[in-house]
Amino acid sequence: MSLGNTVLALCCMLYLLSGGRWSIVIAAGTLSLMYSKNKQSSQVISKSISEDKAVDKESSKPSPIYAVDFTSTSFTPESTTNIPENKSRSVKPISSIRSRGRRSPKIIKANKPITNNSEPALTRSTVNLLDSQIYIFYTTLTGSSQRVAKALYEKLENLPNLINKPKLLSLDDDVDDLEEYFLKTPESEKNKSIYLLVLPSYETDSPIDYFLEHLKETYQDFRVDKYPMRSLLGFAVLGLGDSESWAGDKFCYQAKLADRWMGKLGGRRLYPVGEVCMKYDGEPKTNTWIQNFASLLADDEPFYLDANDEIDDSDYENDDDDEDSNTLVDVEDMGDIIKKQGTKGLSSQTEVKQMVAKDSPTYKSLTKQGYTIVGSHSGVKICRWTKSALRGRGSCYKFAFYGIKSHLCMETTPSLACSNKCVFCWRHGTNPVAKSNWRWELDPPEKVMEGALQGHYQKIKQMRGVPGIQMDRFDEAFKVKHCALSLVGEPIFYPYINEFVGMLHEQQISSFLVCNAQHPDQLAKLNRVTQLYVSIDAPTKTDLKKVDRPLNSDFWDRLMSCLDILRTTQSHQRTVFRLTLVKGFNMNDISSYADMVIRAQPSQIEIKGATFCGSSNSNGNPLTMQNIPFYEECKQFVISLSEDLKSRGYDYEIAAEHAHSCCILMAHKRFYRNGKWHTHIDYPRFFELLESGEEFNDVDYIKETPEWAVWGSEEAGFNPVDTKFDRKAEKMKNRLEREEKAKRVLEQQKVH
Numbered sequence: 001m002s003l004g005n006t007v008l009a010l011c012c013m014l015y016l017l018s019g020g021r022w023s024i025v026i027a028a029g030t031l032s033l034m035y036s037k038n039k040q041s042s043q044v045i046s047k048s049i050s051e052d053k054a055v056d057k058e059s060s061k062p063s064p065i066y067a068v069d070f071t072s073t074s075f076t077p078e079s080t081t082n083i084p085e086n087k088s089r090s091v092k093p094i095s096s097i098r099s100r101g102r103r104s105p106k107i108i109k110a111n112k113p114i115t116n117n118s119e120p121a122l123t124r125s126t127v128n129l130l131d132s133q134i135y136i137f138y139t140t141l142t143g144s145s146q147r148v149a150k151a152l153y154e155k156l157e158n159l160p161n162l163i164n165k166p167k168l169l170s171l172d173d174d175v176d177d178l179e180e181y182f183l184k185t186p187e188s189e190k191n192k193s194i195y196l197l198v199l200p201s202y203e204t205d206s207p208i209d210y211f212l213e214h215l216k217e218t219y220q221d222f223r224v225d226k227y228p229m230r231s232l233l234g235f236a237v238l239g240l241g242d243s244e245s246w247a248g249d250k251f252c253y254q255a256k257l258a259d260r261w262m263g264k265l266g267g268r269r270l271y272p273v274g275e276v277c278m279k280y281d282g283e284p285k286t287n288t289w290i291q292n293f294a295s296l297l298a299d300d301e302p303f304y305l306d307a308n309d310e311i312d313d314s315d316y317e318n319d320d321d322d323e324d325s326n327t328l329v330d331v332e333d334m335g336d337i338i339k340k341q342g343t344k345g346l347s348s349q350t351e352v353k354q355m356v357a358k359d360s361p362t363y364k365s366l367t368k369q370g371y372t373i374v375g376s377h378s379g380v381k382i383c384r385w386t387k388s389a390l391r392g393r394g395s396c397y398k399f400a401f402y403g404i405k406s407h408l409c410m411e412t413t414p415s416l417a418c419s420n421k422c423v424f425c426w427r428h429g430t431n432p433v434a435k436s437n438w439r440w441e442l443d444p445p446e447k448v449m450e451g452a453l454q455g456h457y458q459k460i461k462q463m464r465g466v467p468g469i470q471m472d473r474f475d476e477a478f479k480v481k482h483c484a485l486s487l488v489g490e491p492i493f494y495p496y497i498n499e500f501v502g503m504l505h506e507q508q509i510s511s512f513l514v515c516n517a518q519h520p521d522q523l524a525k526l527n528r529v530t531q532l533y534v535s536i537d538a539p540t541k542t543d544l545k546k547v548d549r550p551l552n553s554d555f556w557d558r559l560m561s562c563l564d565i566l567r568t569t570q571s572h573q574r575t576v577f578r579l580t581l582v583k584g585f586n587m588n589d590i591s592s593y594a595d596m597v598i599r600a601q602p603s604q605i606e607i608k609g610a611t612f613c614g615s616s617n618s619n620g621n622p623l624t625m626q627n628i629p630f631y632e633e634c635k636q637f638v639i640s641l642s643e644d645l646k647s648r649g650y651d652y653e654i655a656a657e658h659a660h661s662c663c664i665l666m667a668h669k670r671f672y673r674n675g676k677w678h679t680h681i682d683y684p685r686f687f688e689l690l691e692s693g694e695e696f697n698d699v700d701y702i703k704e705t706p707e708w709a710v711w712g713s714e715e716a717g718f719n720p721v722d723t724k725f726d727r728k729a730e731k732m733k734n735r736l737e738r739e740e741k742a743k744r745v746l747e748q749q750k751v752h
């Protein structure tokens, strides 16, 4: 029976078993299971944001059909689906399933690939291994896997008869989308590619967890080919670990898992997984593995290719599995099945880890940068502006634009993990990542709040000996008034973000929350904050992929959903677009930025030139100083954006600037009252409105912008009280004045 016939037969069987209540709809990449149930007991299982109107064909009226759109990126459940627990039920043999009268929602799992079930045999591969295209993938936290991967690359590169030069790719920095290689495989080299993976193991959370999760999800995702690695010529994994500290099962456990998942995904294992203790055996042993693998490629001896081997791997499957892969499975059994699949022999992968454990390289790296790690997933840091303000010098642009004194502001994040790997973020390589699911231990909001304040105050205390600290500001700093939920990571990812923000407000601390526009569901559910930012890092899909390197393949749809949410569900908030300009990455195509403004209609737009945060070599960050725009270039950008919007009838104008931070603020004209800009915030009024329980919007708690911060003012955002202390600011101010004078002279010369 062909695959198509098999699916058809299963559909018919499903239909009959369900008493005619089930239908399966496959359309434009959306697979929906539809189940029409007794009207009285109708409960909406879920709903796609597009509100696919399922219409009962017979009556032509909307029918009580529940569409489960598994591709939706912006699905917000109206109620939680309760999958009844049935612990006694395990996956039954197909015969017993067929004889059962009552059926509930079904899921069709993918069939095994059609194999000839032949005995394993000595097989010569159809392609000469030396004709293959070899990809060497690695991931590293402390550098040894990168070194070993390079040694492997150099060895293979110099093999005399290898036709194609191998490709060396870091999974963290060179592979933006894992699906490109580990769901699809390189099309032009179909059946010719060999994947070699050099992987360390980390008991603590690391990007390897994310990679393994991707392999596992691919295997469990019934929408996609379950065996995509079949189209490779083969694969092999070289694992690095430490057998002294992580003996037994834990030794090289993630390399072993990767080897298993690659096999389960249909890949042919060309060589046994290497398990090297870097403490005792080190590079001599990795070199032996490399040498042996190179010999295998060169002598082209036939080797065992057992098509059934990886799938029926008895170490990892028990007998039930043979049955379940070809049977219909109750939805209520799915939880058990997934749990079972997730833990079988792969138990260490599913254990819940801490996001940033104390002994992890990420912890070391963050603390070295001055972060205090709060609990296991939050962080707090005082920025240089807080120090500057404590010394009676300037505050950051937030003082110029919104009236926030830097020494009263705490910068924190309740989630150091994020779903992007932005080029201007220094963290990739060691940063905890996840697409959209929280997969770590979770700290309660009280603990995050207490820890963040404690960490912040401790850092302030440490400033007491610094020359120039002003006593009154030092005292004031022990009563935080503002909280910037930005720093690094993605605050909205934290499942208790609303509770956390509520706690801030209870203590009369204002909340500025910055999110990366990748989590529409969480954004839609966010409660009131003082100012809600969405980062807009590029104007087009291609550019966004280049700049943010998002983990979610539907990143653009997610961003678009977030824009719609700002205009609709969250339109009562004071919303701000944050643009970080990176030369050569995202400064063209101004009219596409204008399109986005029109789509979201934010209250204000904050445009900031990127700042340089380290060399490209140390952290995989590809930015150099050439990518950092001058203030003049940022000004030109903003002027063009404002002209574009005005030409289309949208009332946004340039309101304020802070030249020192290379930062400019545009605002909707409703913030211009009585001939003056009102971009500042009346914080006591905000809390008054919040406590009143009344509805209010972005212009109900505004305050006048000071003259020195207004766009085009002589001070260009330098507070005259502070600038006299700030030599750098003073220098910048003088430079701007000189530039301005030179411009005037040139203009006069033109006139004459």
Ligand SMILES: Cc1cc2nc3c(=O)[nH]c(=O)nc-3n(C[C@H](O)[C@H](O)[C@H](O)COP(=O)(O)O)c2cc1C
Pocket (backbone or CB within 6 Å): 139, 140, 141, 142, 143, 144, 145, 146, 200, 201, 202, 203, 204, 240, 241, 242, 243, 246, 250, 251, 252, 253, 278, 359, 360, 361
């Ligand atoms: C926090 C931490 C956790 C580790 N966990 C394991 C482990 O579970 N199993 C293991 O075999 N090795 C473990 N190791 C050892 C590393 O895998 C080993 O040092 C490896 O060479 C590091 O590779 P890298 O330099 O490419 O990051 C751990 C090391 C650290 C620092």
Ligand code: SF4
Pocket (backbone or CB within 6 Å): 418, 419, 420, 421, 422, 424, 425, 426, 427, 487, 488, 489, 490, 516
């Ligand atoms: S969204 Fe923020 S934390 Fe995440 S990668 Fe980008 S800059 Fe870094």
